[in-house]
Amino acid sequence: MAKQRESRWVKAVVSRIVRLVLWFVTKPEWKGTEHVPAKGGVIIALNHLSLADPLTVAHFLYIGARRWPTFTMKEGVMRIPVVSAVARSTGQIPVKRGSTDAVKALHEAELALTRDGSSVIFYPEGTCTRDPDLWPMTAKTGVARLALTTGVPVVPVAHWGEQHIMPYGSKKVSLFPRKRLEFRAGPPVDLSRFRDRPLTGTVLREATEAIMADITGLQAQIRGEEPPAVPYDPRKARAAGSGERPSVDGGAAAAQDSTAPADDGAGAKSENGKNSTGA
Numbered sequence: 001m002a003k004q005r006e007s008r009w010v011k012a013v014v015s016r017i018v019r020l021v022l023w024f025v026t027k028p029e030w031k032g033t034e035h036v037p038a039k040g041g042v043i044i045a046l047n048h049l050s051l052a053d054p055l056t057v058a059h060f061l062y063i064g065a066r067r068w069p070t071f072t073m074k075e076g077v078m079r080i081p082v083v084s085a086v087a088r089s090t091g092q093i094p095v096k097r098g099s100t101d102a103v104k105a106l107h108e109a110e111l112a113l114t115r116d117g118s119s120v121i122f123y124p125e126g127t128c129t130r131d132p133d134l135w136p137m138t139a140k141t142g143v144a145r146l147a148l149t150t151g152v153p154v155v156p157v158a159h160w161g162e163q164h165i166m167p168y169g170s171k172k173v174s175l176f177p178r179k180r181l182e183f184r185a186g187p188p189v190d191l192s193r194f195r196d197r198p199l200t201g202t203v204l205r206e207a208t209e210a211i212m213a214d215i216t217g218l219q220a221q222i223r224g225e226e227p228p229a230v231p232y233d234p235r236k237a238r239a240a241g242s243g244e245r246p247s248v249d250g251g252a253a254a255a256q257d258s259t260a261p262a263d264d265g266a267g268a269k270s271e272n273g274k275n276s277t278g279a
Contacts, residue, residue, distance in 0.1 A: 010086060010089040010090055011068065011089075011090055014090060015062060018055055018058060018059060019059065019063065022055060022059050024175075024178070025176070025178055025179065026056065026059075026161075026165075026178055026179050026181050027178050027179065027180045027181065028059065028064075028181040028182075028183065029180070029181065029182050029183070030060055030064035030065075030183045030184075030185075031182075031183065031184045031185070032157075032183075032184050032185035032186055032218075033064045033065040033066075033185060035155055035185045035186060035187050035188070036061070036066075036067055036119070036155055037153065038066065038067075039117060040117045040152075041112070041113035041114055041118060041119075041120075041150065041152040042067075042113075042120075042153050042155055043113065043120055043122060043146065043152055043153070043155070044057075044061060044069075044119055044120065044121045044155055044157055045122050045123075045124055045143055045155070045156050045157065045189075045215060046121065046122075046123055046156075046157045046158070046159065046215065047123070047125065047129065047136040047158055047159065047215050047216075047219060048123040048125050048126075048127060048129060049128060049129065049134060049159065049160070049162045049163050049168070050128060050162035050163050050165060050166045050167065050168055051128070051166050051168065052162045052165045052166040053123075053159070054071060056162055056181055056183075057069065057121060057159070058121075060157070060159070060183045061119060065119075065185070068091070068118070068119065069119065070091050070092060070112055070118045070120045070121065071093070071121050072092075072093045072094075072095045072105060072109060072120070072121075072122065073087055073092050073093065073094055073095060074094075074095060091112070091118065093108045093109055093112065093120075106142070106146065109146060110149065110150055113146070113150050113152045114150050122142075122146075124139035124140060124142075124143045124144075124212060124215075125137055125138070125139045125140070125212075126139070126140045128168040129232070130232065130237070131228075131231075131232035132232070133228075134163060135216060135219065135227050135228055135232065136158075136212055136216045136219065136231060137231050137232040137233065137234060138231045138232065138233045138235075139208050139212050140208070141201075141205060141208045143211060144191075144194075144204050144207035144208040144211060145199060145204055147189075147191060147207070147211075148191065148194055148195065148199060148207060151195075153188035153189075154188055154191065154211055155185055155187075155188055155189075156185070156186045156211060156214035156215045156218060157183060157184070157185045157186070157215070157218070158184050158215050158216070158217075158218035158219035158221075158222055159181065159182065159183045159219075159222075160181070160219060160222045160223060161179055161180055161181035161182055162181065164179045165179050182222045184218045184219075184221060184222055185218075186214055186217070189210055189211050190210070191207055191210065191211075194206065194207045212231065216231070
């Protein structure tokens with residue numbers, strides 16, 4: 001039986017505050033929300049552009065797709081008294097990296113998906129992209145493992161524009177004028193060829209690459225540009241002592257080695273008409 005993970009009144013207050021704030025600073029456009037199932041466990045897998053992402057992603061999922069957003073959140077964030085209380089009251093999942101608690105968090109995410117029928121948000125890259133052109137980079141395998149273990153669908157989502165609000169690595173925040181954001185969700189990633197196979201490193205890497213390929217393809221549609229042939233691999237770049245994109249051969253090898261997870265419109269409009277407001 002599904003378990004109620006959140007406090008209804010806290011959800012109501014938080015959602016209204018977030019919607020009000022984002023209405024003043026963003027002009028979102030949401031497409032593909034029909035690909036997010038109306039109920040049942042689902043993994044929402046996205047690229048990571050900026051520290052502003054969690055708010056805009058939550059806005060997209062809650063208003064655009066009509067699903068309550070559940071994040072896995074760093075333990076440091078959960079130590080902030082007020083933030084911690086709100087996060088726990090809204091069903092968020094704390095993660096303490098580099099410890100056995102990370103396994104516990106993975107188990108909680110699995111329960112949220114299979115027992116509670118939640119929509120759980122993951123950034124497979126594990127951090128904001130370091131790609132010089134902000135394309136999705138190589139990812140960790142945790143999302144693929146969770147998807148293949150639980151059998152829940154993985155809906156890929158790409159977004160673009162938050163880097164103009166809060167660029168990663170910068171303390172500068174630009175709230176005005178309102179920034180145009182674009183979100184695009186695609187159909188669930190086809191992981192059928194990996195089902196019922198042992199979860200070897202090779203299987204997990206290939207499944208992860210399939211997930212990231214779908215996310216990258218969606219971002220390419222938003223940007224109207226051709227993505228790089230080889231995803232940026234920060235480990236390979238560090239080893240080379242450069243922030244430049246690895247060569248095709250080097251990038252492919254690194255991907256195989258990766259084992260780690262203008263108008264004044266006031267609102268947004270989803271492509272399938274699920275909603276017609278961005279606030």
